Amino acid sequence: MLSNQLSSPPHYGLPRQVTFCKKCVIPNTRPTASNEYTHHHARGHDYISFDADGVCSACRFCEAKFDGTIDWLKRENELISLLDRHRSRDGLYDCLVPGSGGKDSIYASHILKEKYGMHPLTVTWAPHLYTDIGWKNFQNWIHIGGFDNYLFTPNGEVHRLLTRNAFLNLLHPFQPFILGQKTFAIKMAARFGIPLVFYGPSPGENGGNTPITQNKYIFTDAQQASYKSAGFRLDYIDDTANYDQIYLGGKKVADYLKEGVLEGSLSPYLPLDPRITREKNIEFHFLGYYLKWVPQECYYYSAEHAGFEANPMRSEGTYSKYSSLDDKIDGFFYYTTYIKFGYGRATQDAAQEIRHRHITREEGVALVNRFDGEFPQKYFKEFLEYIDVSEEKFWQTVDEFRDDSLWKKERDSWVLRHKVAL
Amino acid sequence: MKKIFIIDYGYGNLFGLKKALAYAGADVVVSAYPADFSGAAALVLPGVGAFGEGISEFEKRGFKKAVLDAFFSGKPLLGICLGMQFLFDKSYEFGEHAGLGIISGEVKQLSVQPGTFCKIPHIGWNALWPPDGILYTLLSVTRRVRLTFWLTHVIAIVFFRQLFAKLIPLAYSFIRKRAGRSAYKY
Amino acid sequence: MDIPKIIRIIPRLDIKGANVIKGVHLECLRVVGDPGEMAARYYNQGADELIYMDVVASLYGRNNLLNIVEKASQNIFIPLTVGGGIRCLEDIRNILRAGADKVAINTHAIKNPDFITEAAKAFGSQCIVGSIEAKRISSGKWEAYTDNGRVVTGLDVVEWGKRLVSLGAGELLITSIDQEGTSKGYDVDLIRSIAPHVCVPVIACGGAGNPQDLTDVVKNGHADAVAAAHIFHYNQYSIQAVKEQLKDRSIPVRMAAGNL
Numbered sequence: 001m002l003s004n005q006l007s008s009p010p011h012y013g014l015p016r017q018v019t020f021c022k023k024c025v026i027p028n029t030r031p032t033a034s035n036e037y038t039h040h041h042a043r044g045h046d047y048i049s050f051d052a053d054g055v056c057s058a059c060r061f062c063e064a065k066f067d068g069t070i071d072w073l074k075r076e077n078e079l080i081s082l083l084d085r086h087r088s089r090d091g092l093y094d095c096l097v098p099g100s101g102g103k104d105s106i107y108a109s110h111i112l113k114e115k116y117g118m119h120p121l122t123v124t125w126a127p128h129l130y131t132d133i134g135w136k137n138f139q140n141w142i143h144i145g146g147f148d149n150y151l152f153t154p155n156g157e158v159h160r161l162l163t164r165n166a167f168l169n170l171l172h173p174f175q176p177f178i179l180g181q182k183t184f185a186i187k188m189a190a191r192f193g194i195p196l197v198f199y200g201p202s203p204g205e206n207g208g209n210t211p212i213t214q215n216k217y218i219f220t221d222a223q224q225a226s227y228k229s230a231g232f233r234l235d236y237i238d239d240t241a242n243y244d245q246i247y248l249g250g251k252k253v254a255d256y257l258k259e260g261v262l263e264g265s266l267s268p269y270l271p272l273d274p275r276i277t278r279e280k281n282i283e284f285h286f287l288g289y290y291l292k293w294v295p296q297e298c299y300y301y302s303a304e305h306a307g308f309e310a311n312p313m314r315s316e317g318t319y320s321k322y323s324s325l326d327d328k329i330d331g332f333f334y335y336t337t338y339i340k341f342g343y344g345r346a347t348q349d350a351a352q353e354i355r356h357r358h359i360t361r362e363e364g365v366a367l368v369n370r371f372d373g374e375f376p377q378k379y380f381k382e383f384l385e386y387i388d389v390s391e392e393k394f395w396q397t398v399d400e401f402r403d404d405s406l407w408k409k410e411r412d413s414w415v416l417r418h419k420v421a422l
Numbered sequence: 423m424k425k426i427f428i429i430d431y432g433y434g435n436l437f438g439l440k441k442a443l444a445y446a447g448a449d450v451v452v453s454a455y456p457a458d459f460s461g462a463a464a465l466v467l468p469g470v471g472a473f474g475e476g477i478s479e480f481e482k483r484g485f486k487k488a489v490l491d492a493f494f495s496g497k498p499l500l501g502i503c504l505g506m507q508f509l510f511d512k513s514y515e516f517g518e519h520a521g522l523g524i525i526s527g528e529v530k531q532l533s534v535q536p537g538t539f540c541k542i543p544h545i546g547w548n549a550l551w552p553p554d555g556i557l558y559t560l561l562s563v564t565r566r567v568r569l570t571f572w573l574t575h576v577i578a579i580v581f582f583r584q585l586f587a588k589l590i591p592l593a594y595s596f597i598r599k600r601a602g603r604s605a606y607k608y
Numbered sequence: 609m610d611i612p613k614i615i616r617i618i619p620r621l622d623i624k625g626a627n628v629i630k631g632v633h634l635e636c637l638r639v640v641g642d643p644g645e646m647a648a649r650y651y652n653q654g655a656d657e658l659i660y661m662d663v664v665a666s667l668y669g670r671n672n673l674l675n676i677v678e679k680a681s682q683n684i685f686i687p688l689t690v691g692g693g694i695r696c697l698e699d700i701r702n703i704l705r706a707g708a709d710k711v712a713i714n715t716h717a718i719k720n721p722d723f724i725t726e727a728a729k730a731f732g733s734q735c736i737v738g739s740i741e742a743k744r745i746s747s748g749k750w751e752a753y754t755d756n757g758r759v760v761t762g763l764d765v766v767e768w769g770k771r772l773v774s775l776g777a778g779e780l781l782i783t784s785i786d787q788e789g790t791s792k793g794y795d796v797d798l799i800r801s802i803a804p805h806v807c808v809p810v811i812a813c814g815g816a817g818n819p820q821d822l823t824d825v826v827k828n829g830h831a832d833a834v835a836a837a838h839i840f841h842y843n844q845y846s847i848q849a850v851k852e853q854l855k856d857r858s859i860p861v862r863m864a865a866g867n868l
Contacts (some may be wrong), residue, residue, distance in 0.1 A: 296636045303632040303790070310635040312743050312785070314758040319667060321635045321758065358637045360625070366668050437707045438681050445685070470704065471731045504732070516729060534807040541809045541832055543734040543778050545687075546614045547656060547862040 012340065013044030014405055018418040021056040024351040025364045025420045028056070029341045029406070030207050036175055037271070040247040048207035058207040062355035065292055070212065072292055078215075079290035083116050086196045093121035093148075095196040098185035100124055100326050101138035103295065104200035106302040108287045110145050112198065114305075120198075123188045125181040126153040127327030128163065129382060134326025137308050145306035152184055158265045162249040164387040167332075169250025171340055171401040173387065174333040176249055179269050186272045186282060195281045200298075201288035206352070215289040246270070294356050295323065316376040317345035319367050329383045331376025338373050339398055342406040342416055346371035361422070368420050424463030429489070430454040431480040433504060434468030456488030465489065465497055469504025473513040473529065476504050477521065486522065493524060614860050615826050616656035616833035617847055619840045620813060621646055622663045623673060623692070629663070630841050632789030634741065634757030640841045647680045650840065653847040656862055657687040659712065659781070659835055665693025666715040666755045674706045681707025691739050691781075696723075697730055704731065712781050714739040715754040718761050718768075721775055728776030736779075737811075738772030740765055742798055743785045750798055757785045769802045780810045781835065787815025791838055794821055799829030811835050819845060819853035826859055 015028045031045035049057045064070055088094040095112060097120045099105020105122065112118040122141070127134060142149050162176035189197050204210030243253040248269050256266060287293070299322045302308035310321040316331050317338070324330050324345075331345075338344035350364035359367075376383075384391060399414075407414050426448045430436055436452055443450045443466075451458065459465065467489065469476050480486060493499045501509045510521045513529035521529070534540045621628045627639045628646055640646075647658055660680070665671040671693035680688060690703050691712025700711050711731075717724050717738060727736050741757045742750040742765040750765035769780055782802060784795035794815045803810040812831035816822055816839050825831045839845050851861045 296638065299636050300632060300638060310633040313753065313760045314755075319758065321633070353637075363664070363668055366670075370669070435704060435707070435709060437678075437705065438685075438709070441682060441707075442685055470735060472729050475730065539804060539830065540807070541613075542807055543809070545734065545779060545809050545833075546616055548614065 012403065013047075014341075014403060015047060016405075018342065018406070019050065019054065020418075020420045021050065021059055021351070022054040023059040023361065024056065024354040025347050025361065025368050026056055026058065026207060026351040027341075027343050027347075027418065027420070030056075030343065031341060032208050033203060036179055037246050037248075039170060039172075039175070040250045040252070041169065046209070049209055056207060057209050058205060058351065059355055061202075061204045061210075061212055064212045066357075070292075075290045079287075080116070082196070082285070082290075083112075083118055087117060088119050091119055093119050093192060093194050095120050095198055096123060096185065096189045096192070096194045097121070097198050098123050098125075098181065098188075099141075099200075100127065100134070101141035101308075102324070102326065103298040103302040103308060103322060106137075106141050106145055106306045106308055107298040108198055108200050109141075109147055110301070110305050111291070112287075113147070120147065121188070121192060121194060122147045122149040123185060124149060124151045125177070125184045126151055127330075128159065128177065128386060129328035129379070131326055131328050133309060133311055137306075138326065140307040140309075150188065152268075154180060154268050155265055158261065160386055160388070161261070162269065164389065165249030165251050167336075167387055167389065168397055171336045171397065172250075173329065173336060173383075176269060177327075179248070183269065183271050185284075186277060189282045190272060190276055190280055193280065195283060197282065197284045198287045199284060200286070201293045201295075202286040205288060205293060205355075206348070212289075215285055217284040295352055296356060296358055299323075314371075315345065316378060317371060317374045318349045319346060319371050320349045323349070328379040329386065331379060332383055335373075335376055336398075336401075340401055340403070342418065344368075344372040344374070346374075347420070365420055365422055373416070425449050425451050425461055426464050426466060427459060427462030428452045428466045428468060429480075429485060429505075431469075431476075431483050431485055433471045433476045433479065434502075435470055436468060439466070439468055439502070454483065456484050459488055459492050459497070462492075462497065465492060465499045467499065467501045467505035467508060469502065469506075469508065471504055473504065473507055473515040473521075474517055474519045477508055477513075477519055480508065490522060490524075499524070613832070614656075614862050615831075615854065616811075617654075617822070617850060617854075617861065618657045618659055618689075618811060618833055618835040619646075619650040619655050619847070620659040620661060620835040620837045621841075622661050622837065623676065624662070624664050625672075626676075628841065630789065630837055631663070634663070634783075634785050634788060643676045644679050646841070647684055650847060651684045651686055654851060654862070655686060655847050657689065657833075658684070659689045659691065660708075661690075661712065662692025663756045667758065669693075671695075671699060674702060677703060677706040677708050689737055689781075691737070697727060700727055700731055700735075704735070710735050710737050710779070712737040712739040713777075714741060717772065717775075717777075718752065718754055718763065721771070724772060724775040724777055728778070733776050733778030733808075736777050737781050738769070738775075738777035738779070739781045739783070740769060740772070741783050741785055742795070744795070744798070748797065748801065750801075753785060765798070766801050766805070770806060773806045773808050777808065779808050780806065781813060782810060783835075784814035788813070789838060790815055791817030793817060794825040794829060794831075794834075796825050796829040799825055799831050803830040803832065809833060819850045822850060823854060823857045823859060826854075827857075 018027055018029055020027050026048065028047055028050050030048040032048060034045055051060065086094045095118050097105055097109040099122060109120045109122050112120050141147065159176060163173050166175040167173040185197055202210050202214065204212065243257065246253045248266060253266060257263060311325045314321055317334050334345035346368045350367050353359045354361055354364045384394060402414060406417060408417055426443060428436060428439060428450060430452050440450050440452055507513055507529045508521050509524045510527040510529055511523050512521055513519045514531065515529065532542050534542050621643055622630060623643055624637055628641045628643050629637045630640045631637065650658060660673060660677060662671055662673045673690060673692065677690055687709040688707065689710040689712055690708040694700060694711055694713050695716045703711055713724065724736060724738065741753040743753055745751050752761045752763040752765050752768050753759060754761060772780060782799060784798050787793065787795050792815055794812050799810060799812045809832035811833040812825045812829055813835040816836035822834045825834060851863060854861050
């Protein structure tokens, strides 16, 4: 079943009133993940929830990590039981860690190996365009951290085509990458017969509205199906779905096939038949459910154990240097989010650091006001070449996706109506 | 207990100096008023900064006459850093400026050649030869010695019976006490 | 008479708000202690000087170290250098009045180099430390950064260092972004490329993992002083232990501990 198709002006079902979390700096326009296979036009989303005190679900989630609500000893014991059931005796892979060689995947894979005696296989879906620092960190993950790794680089022509369509149709150039990355992990788990897959933090940490009690991704028919998070189901497509109902980059798969793209070329992006997932009992656990997840500590850990290096300079659109470094077009993921939902990379970084008590809200606000929405100029040309779009067309598309309730024109520039304040 | 009077003319690390002296057991007064001198057993003339601006501020606040009077009437006087440079006839830092003329000499910039590993300012710790008198108390507070960029080049030392301008722990150039010995210089 | 040049050992405390933090490559904010307590500890262990660096001042556009500096100077009688977000003469005056002896300036010096000359004229060169955050770009070449290693400037570090000195800086503090927080040793080449060519003391910072690293950067890098954070903050070595080892390797250091 398709989601609501809305009339032509963007209107993503944004909250009528834009407010900012009282504790961090995230606005209530932060969308939760949705089923991207049915995403074919600007459409309504679900958004991060705020409670009666004006505090967002991500903040409440993180509070629970520190205030004694969670018994971490008990959680670790749960992890140990889980791992004991899977740990291989002969050195074969007993768990799978998808990642890029960033601080999260380094931490997850390394701690599973060193502290808990597992034999992880690491798998990577290549970034669109590797940055130097990204490649270096990826190599160090393998050579210094010490892991077997399968790097999958999708057919460049196909990937560019999908990315271009995703940009033009959805202003979401990263959609194909996100889809591919997720399904790749499942497929590799199935191929290698590794039923245990670990992601890092739970989606709830950043506003995915996941409860703190959830330890893994679930199927629709599980008991927890009552909460609405369409993006976290393993069975992204209905049993009866056909290619007229599945979209990649906002375009029907059937249309791609009509235009001569081979079914096989698109298959890396399509989900694994959920029956196989069920048959093989593949489970995606959040390591952050079992071990207290602090992104900053992942950075220190990665630097110490795998030679992870921060970006030489701050990433565009933010003040930080330690996350999301490996793709030259990363900046456009954050920038398009800024256009559609009114918050950028600095907001996300600051919100995370506030929740983990590294910075105060006041400091976060200063950082957001200084850096949020900065245009990622450095790789702009390369991005345009990658998706084969002219600069004019780029801006035209960007402007089409601005929502009136978020943006207004002041003289010749676009200005956000709502900015976070103290 | 005898009071030590620190002259506040707007330049100098007074806070640190006061704490150091108090730590060594002195009864310290910091004052910007020359009229308060009379109660003091000794005067300390501190200073950080450029000579021209410093001495002009010092004089504007009426300290020049007060200090000279006090000194010539027998009060011990300790000059630290810029304050020590004030005791001489003249300085050539950013122009030519007259000092108090208590010690005959001029303050000139040291010149150093790059590549010689000779560094100015000399910033570091060195051993001290302890002097005597009231100043020993001050000297014993720290044994720190530092040279400023402007080494005081003593052309002649005038021997005062009771009093010698010297180098103290919180300050910068070191001059030997007795006439006839050469100034300590780099 | 012969005066040996004593190599100063200087613990560096990166400060954010009320805490000492320690990053890696000048990134992240792990809290490691209280500034007052740590300063007192290092003073008692025989540190020759201390550096307080407000690492977020430029980034957040504020400075608020004054209280911390005042508290430190109550009980600590070794020179204190304070840096982070210094933008005008009034900032310097306030910091010195609070009890600091020297100020370290980076971001604002790059934005407005004349500020260094103004500051040297007002307070004396011995008080003005030119602080450089250096990132290697190729063999023998480094680029200067500002805002706690975040913003690239395009300036060649060696040229900029020399220029800082000619503008009036009385000392240079050179931090290697590549090495700092890693405990893999100083960037000796970086220090060696500057120290012999300037007439002011050079303080090496970034990467100390053990006393041999300090020896190395002094003997081969020609550093006049060494700053370190990680090895002291994480109690890997005491200052006395470090000094003993340096002394054993014929590097002159001040052996008397703490006060007097």
